[in-house]
Amino acid sequence: MGGVKQEKDYVFHRDFTKSYPLITHGEGVYLYDSQGKRYLDASSGAVAANLGHGVGEIAEAMAQQAMKAGFVHTLRFETEVLQELAREIGELAPPTLNRVYFTSGGSEANESAIKLARQYHADRGQPGKHIAIGRWQSYHGNTMASLSAGGDIKRRKMYTPMLNHARHIYSPYCKRCPYGKTAETCQKDNTLACADDLERLIRELGPENISCFICEPIVGSQQGAGVPPEGYLRRIREICDRYEVVMIVDEVMTGFGRTGTNFAIEHFGVEPDILTFGKGVSGGYAPLAGMVVSDKLVDSLIQYGNGRFVHGYTFSGHPVSVAAGLAAVRYYREKRVRENGAQQGDYLFLRLQELQSRHAMMGEVRGKGLLLGVELLLDQEKDLHFPPGLDMAERLNQAAMERGAVFYPGTGTVDGILGNHLLVAPPLTISRAEVDELVQILDEAVTMWEEQIRASLQ
Ligand SMILES: Cc1ncc(COP(=O)(O)O)c(C=O)c1O
Incomplete structure (x- = not known):
């Protein structure tokens, strides 16, 4: 055993037609x-x-935490790094979003958000509210609920028969408006057809069936940094409020300063009910993501749901990942x-x-x-x-x-x-x-x- 076996490649590559520099x-x-x-x-x-x-500071923080306690089960215990990072993120997030739930990746974060939205309604005696609405030309991850709510045709195609019944409206794209508007006609009519389509779809499907709406505030990989028109997210917020639909903003790519603000939603003056994050939270040094949840949803969980979110992952709040996140978030601030x-x-x-x-x-x-x-x-x-x-x-x-x-x-x-x-x-x-x-x-x-x-x- 232990011989040199370099001729044989044991890696299941992301794309077997490519070769990758080492x-x-x-x-x-x-x-x-x-x-x-x-x-x-x-x-x-x-x-x-x-x-x-x-970045040495982050590597150091991870090593120190691994030496102290490399794994701690979050169903049984807490760690100081977990409390500290939750505080840091809670303070960065919009004022009404204060509770932080950790996952390993962005897909899991959105999966968790979609499930929490459904539990919120079920706990409050509205079990019919289960459909997630997402947008074409948006990406929320490759796990099943996230893929279903996302609108990336290429990633969905192979799995279409297995996807759930999430529904979609079009993402705004002012230069090539999918609703046939120009910047002029959109402003003149004050319609924001791309936002109002959400109301149409909710009414068509019946508000009693709709759980949540999920979108990227600025669309990353699908549109190449597509910024919505003025007033779009405010209108979306109003529609969600009107029909008791949980508004989820996916900041997995846009969070932690990527767009010039802590979270991209700050550009638009709106507070969602759930904000998901990932990627930049640890600067990529460890698998770490999660969601920040509004007081309204957490209070409901405590009051109507026995205080228990019916969900969870082995690696939620993993101490070494969280230590990386804490060191990263401090680095963002200090530097x-x-x-x-x-x-x-x-x-x-x-x-x-x-x-x-x-x-x-x-x-x-x-x-x-x-x-x-x-x-x-x-x-x-x-x-x-x-x-x-x-x-x-x-x-x-x-x-x-x-x-x-x-x-x-x-x-x-x-x-x-x-x-x-x-x-x-x-x-x-x-x-x-x-x-x-x-x-x-x-x-x-x-x-x-x-x-x-x-x-x-x-
Ligand atoms: C906006 C957005 N949401 C979710 C995800 C999925 O995150 P992950 O690959 O960490 O599961 C991504 C990944 O590219 C993303 O860009």
């Missing part, structure tokens, strides 16, 4: 592979490594990471717009803070999309990786099938000089990618 270490915004190649991590991995790589992210985000936005003005295949630049997206088009002037199925965003990312930067490519931007985009979301600790380097690599990669596309069209 990463040996990371430092700041850079990752290094076994060939000594350096990659600027322009997407913070899966928009998780918000604090960059190699003013959010403030830096907001400032560099404004600068990067301008630099991307400037790049877009020089490249015929780059379209709208959008987003907030350091959650930015760029549409990719066959012809920006004619607003022509690439034919579906060509993976154009992935090809651009490959060109960027050759030059030493990694982005987050996406397809199906418009309707799940048509459209390509690139998500640009480097660590919030990035410096201005590193932003310049990111833009320079992207510029070179887009130039090469455009040339290849033009050559293939001739």
Whole structure:
């Protein structure tokens, strides 16, 4: 036993058609592979490594907690790190959201939120209220309730017969309004058709059947940083209140300073009933996510539900993950990471717009803070999309990786099938000089990618 068995690969890869560079270490915004190649991590991995790589304080906190107590069952005991992190997050969250429930990943966080919403109604004598409404062009995770409520056609297709009966409205996309409005007609009629469609669907299905509505305040991977129109989330809040529907905001990608505020919902002046978080909470150093729950829902659970949420995971509130989260949240505050992210985000936005003005295949630049997206088009002037199925965003990312930067490519931007985009979301600790380097690599990669596309069209 113990021999060298390098020829045989035992890893069940995410995609067996690809080969993956072997990463040996990371430092700041850079990752290094076994060939000594350096990659600027322009997407913070899966928009998780918000604090960059190699932060000693977080590694140290995890090691110390592992030495003290590596596993503590949260059905029986509490830990100091759990109490402390819950306090930190409760204080960052909107004022009426104060109780923090931990999970290992964002899918589990949304799964928990959807189930808590249903229990809330059942506890209060409305067991019929069980349907979750989500949105097309939104992603909430790959576990079944999260996948059902999400609207990513590509991820859902394989499992459609197994999904539950969640229903969907369209996500807003002002440039290509799925409700046929223009910015002018939308404002003139004061209709906000994209929000009012929620009311139509609730009435169609019967409010007595609807449990919750879930949305990303700024759509990450599906739309490439799609920002909703003015007043959208306020209108959604009003509709949820009118029909006693629990409003869940999925901040798994947008939380912890990613969009320039602690949580993206702050841009829109609304308080949800449940806010889910993940990714950035630990800066990606440990699997950690969760939900912050409003006093209204917690009071109801105590008053009508015997105080027990019928749910739970072995690794909820895992002490080492929570220690990573606590160290990360303190690091955000002490190093003013959010403030830096907001400032560099404004600068990067301008630099991307400037790049877009020089490249015929780059379209709208959008987003907030350091959650930015760029549409990719066959012809920006004619607003022509690439034919579906060509993976154009992935090809651009490959060109960027050759030059030493990694982005987050996406397809199906418009309707799940048509459209390509690139998500640009480097660590919030990035410096201005590193932003310049990111833009320079992207510029070179887009130039090469455009040339290849033009050559293939001739
Ligand atoms: C908005 C959003 N929600 C939920 C998830 C799922 O999180 P996880 O992959 O940690 O389960 C993601 C992951 O990309 C996400 O972007």
